[in-house]
Amino acid sequence: MRGPGAGGRLKTQGYDDPRSDSSFAARVTAEHLGAAPDLAVAGQVPGGFVDDAAAPRAGEDLTRRLAAQPQVSAVSSYWRGPAASLRSRDSRSAVLLVLSPPLRTPDVSRPGPRPRKASHD
Secondary structure, three states: OOOOOHHHHOOOOOOOOOOOHHHHHHHHHHHHHOOOOOEEEEEEOOOOOOOOOOHHHHHHHHHHHHHOOOOOOEEEEHHHOOOHHHEOOOOOEEEEEEEOOOOOOOOOOOOOOOOOOOOOO
């Protein structure tokens, strides 16, 4: 649709294609973290698959190391599930989803202490 008045004919729903990759990603992240991740890390197994003998140990180690970072509040990964939705179709990589704690912003609704006037003795 084009032209004046087209905005009135557009509906508020339908901007997101439920079959799109971004809609799929939103559903998967909500399912695993309950929120959109701040970072998605793709773990790839060179010349192998995410379920090969050494891959789960390395994937869990990476998950633990990410979760131990002070800037991280939650990590969800294929190797903690395993959740098929976090594994690539060819099983050569898997995703780790990282959530950071909210940034603290100063409360500007309450004034801070007033500066003292310098005394001149």
